[in-house]
Amino acid sequence: MTSLLYSDKPSSPLIQIKQLGVQYTTLDHQSIQAIDGIEIALTEGEFCVIVGPSGCGKSTLLKVLAGLVPATQGSVSLNGQIVDSTRNDIGFVFQNATLLPWLSILVPLRIQQRPDRGTWVARAHQLLEMVGLSDFASRYPSELSGGMQQRVGMARALIHDPSLLLMDEPFGALDALTRETMNSQLQSLWMKRPKTVLFVTHSISEAVFLADRILVMSPRPGKIEEIIPIDLPRPRSFQTIDSVQFTEYAKRVRGCLHSKEIL
């Protein structure tokens, strides 16, 4: 069973998640197991996508990895160090872009003050340029479209040059066309500078398009049901989406979600 859980890439795991569980206590003092017995190992530079229905604990899992929510069972380690609080080498992209309406988009890039002012300004500009927003540095979030806002969110998550990027349904609120464009842009960004990404979505085609591996999650308590490696050549394009292989993979993921009575 364990052999299935590890990717067959030779490099050593960057992230090791062992028997991870999170219990919540609700307002009426009931304890709820949000996720249970999660085992994942992520290798460096891997793009891993978690698919599952809403409420299956995907977001909780990401928040534990980011150090925002404490684990109640098991552990998460990054480069051999246990993750139990927020840290600079993990970037988080939120479901809603979560921009601060009172700050121009360049400013949130420096929320965590870096010692050298000149360095971060240069880096912030570089990141905005990378996501194609260099002309918008002094604009306010309300002046940006949904897709642009989410790109700022990505740039912001990269400010500390993290070794792990966590993305919590980042394109969930966007329309289908913008979403496809964003997926393709994310892929090219990632191919230019490969980072370990853990990406959560409930869109099957988004998952197949982006992933090296898809983890299928089932709800209550959230568990990893199956791991599906996606062996499609990169860069994947809009032609890839129409290919037979792509459809086969999508079918397999959907089949898995249905057969386990996840949906």
Next chain:
Amino acid sequence: MKQSIFLRYIAPLALLIFLMVFWELYVKINEVSQMILPRPTEIATALFNGFKTGVYQKHLWVTGQELGIGYLLGVLGGIALGIPIALSRTFETLVYPYVLALQAMPKIALAPLMMIWVGFGMESKIIITMIVSVFPILVNVIVGLRAVEPERLALVRSLNGGKFSELRWVRLPSAAPYIFAGMKTSVVLAMLAAIAAEFVGAEAGLGFLMTQLMFKLDTPGVFAILIILSCIGIGLYMLADWMQRKIIFWDANTADRWKSK
């Protein structure tokens, strides 16, 4: 919705003129004593003479200083006290009972005590004004600092920012609309406090002048001062409103209201 010029400017002005003329004629025809209800023209004359002789300016300057300094200290104090109360449970448990006790007290009743402690000069009025204006600010600061979208706090933490970053980048800007709401409530209360404190005992100021005019049964003068006080109140409120629009430009509610004007 655009109102016609007539409805917006001419009609209200016509109503005002009508009311003034009615007032003037009513008092004249019924021979009401000037001491009970002066005519608008008499009030206007009193207002004009008061400014011409410089009496109003002198007292306006005193009340203005009491009001300005007391209010400013109240705003700053409310923010300075509100931040630790909102952010620290320990501090809240220790300090908030006293805050509530002081809040429940009719603060203007402290005025005689202040006269004893710091005298009849401006200082006692400044203190009363400050105490009165601090509470609306304080309550709003506490509510505002806590009413923060959890995701925005998570954002700061995900960027590895600490409590100070939270306060500076998220909590204070989120609280700004609340703080301004408190400031607007306080502006009116502060004026009430300054004038009432002067009633209790003072050497100068518009409230002091008003009591003197009352003793002399100079009712037109009293009306004139009421008009001045009204104008100060409206002016200060508009100032707070203008600052609010300038400072919290991102707030949709404020922005919309501004556009519809």
